[in-house]
Amino acid sequence: MLRKTAAVSVIMPAYNAANSIETSLLSILHQTLLxxxxxxxxxxxxxxTANIVDKxxxxxxGVTVILRRQQxxxxxxxxxxxxxxxxxxxIAFLDADDTWTPxxxxxxxxxxxxxxxxxxxxxxxxxxxDKEVHIDCVKGFRSGTDPYVQLYLKGYIASISVIVKRDAxxxxxxxxESLRNAQDFDMWxxxxxxxxxxxxxxxxxxxxxxxxxxxIMSHTDRRIACCTKIALRYLPAIxxxxxxxxxxxxxxMFFIYYEASYGMPIRRMRYIIRFICALFLVSWRAFFCLLExxxxxxxxxxx
Numbered sequence: 096m097l098r099k100t101a102a103v104s105v106i107m108p109a110y111n112a113a114n115s116i117e118t119s120l121l122s123i124l125h126q127t128l129l130x131x132x133x134x135x136x137x138x139x140x141x142x143x144t145a146n147i148v149d150k151x152x153x154x155x156x157g158v159t160v161i162l163r164r165q166q167x168x169x170x171x172x173x174x175x176x177x178x179x180x181x182x183x184x185x186i187a188f189l190d191a192d193d194t195w196t197p198x199x200x201x202x203x204x205x206x207x208x209x210x211x212x213x214x215x216x217x218x219x220x221x222x223x224x225d226k227e228v229h230i231d232c233v234k235g236f237r238s239g240t241d242p243y244v245q246l247y248l249k250g251y252i253a254s255i256s257v258i259v260k261r262d263a264x265x266x267x268x269x270x271x272e273s274l275r276n277a278q279d280f281d282m283w284x285x286x287x288x289x290x291x292x293x294x295x296x297x298x299x300x301x302x303x304x305x306x307x308x309x310x311i312m313s314h315t316d317r318r319i320a321c322c323t324k325i326a327l328r329y330l331p332a333i334x335x336x337x338x339x340x341x342x343x344x345x346x347x348m349f350f351i352y353y354e355a356s357y358g359m360p361i362r363r364m365r366y367i368i369r370f371i372c373a374l375f376l377v378s379w380r381a382f383f384c385l386l387e388x389x390x391x392x393x394x395x396x397x398x
Contacts, residue, residue: 106177139167
């Protein structure tokens with residue numbers, strides 16, 4: 096007997112994920128409420144990622160599995176390809192080395208439909224080496240008086256926890272392919288700056304996020320650069336909410352550099368010095384040229 100499905104497209108970017116993608120796909124297959132389709136974008140892998148997807152797809156009954164292959168363009172471009180091929184009104188994201196608990200889709204959709212939210216997210220389990228930590232995203236959502244400002248400051252929404260309306264992403268123009276990091280953070284800020292787009296975060300850890308060995312160190316500088324660009328991009332949205340643009344920009348820069356030095360006490364002093372220097376440069380850039388809203392700059396539209 097075919098199991099019940101929901102109007103959800105799951106988008107999964109994958110790059111050289113042969114060692115993990117089967118487990119990720121099976122966590123979708125084991126959902127108590129299945130998505131109608133799963134779209135895997137092989138972003139220029141040189142291993143057996145595509146073959147494993149084809150083989151695992153045979154186990155999906157009543158769920159369409161679509162595999163698209165492209166040259167390596169990054170996660171943002173891969174997600175945009177997924178959005179182009181998605182046919183369902185709700186979108187969920189799962190990376191090829193992460194997993195969901197079986198209740199993820201059912202619980203998220205139940206909450207999403209309670210108040211016509213544009214986006215719903217939840218807590219998750221962060222896995223580093225042998226250590227597992229429950230990341231309390233709800234704490235970020237409830238702290239302060241404005242959840243959007245707290246999102247700008249702390250980036251508490253993880254892409255693997257999100258279900259979002261496809262139309263909301265398309266209206267924002269899709270993911271910014273020029274960002275090689277934090278494209279999802281940019282997208283949530285783009286969608287949710289519209290006060291008509293309600294969102295909520297609930298405190299159930301329904302996903303498991305794995306850190307690829309070496310990725311934290313190798314991507315730190317790139318993440319700092321991308322997050323700084325995003326911080327400048329959304330200053331007008333912060334100001335429009337009757338919040339201090341400068342105060343929140345400086346706080347955001349502090350959190351960017353604090354996160355960069357997390358778990359690296361030996362390097363912390365170096366990042367403190369870089370943070371102080373960055374404040375002057377970023378303030379200069381913000382004042383003179385970058386206080387304009389994000390325009391839809393992805394490669395897709397809502398036509």
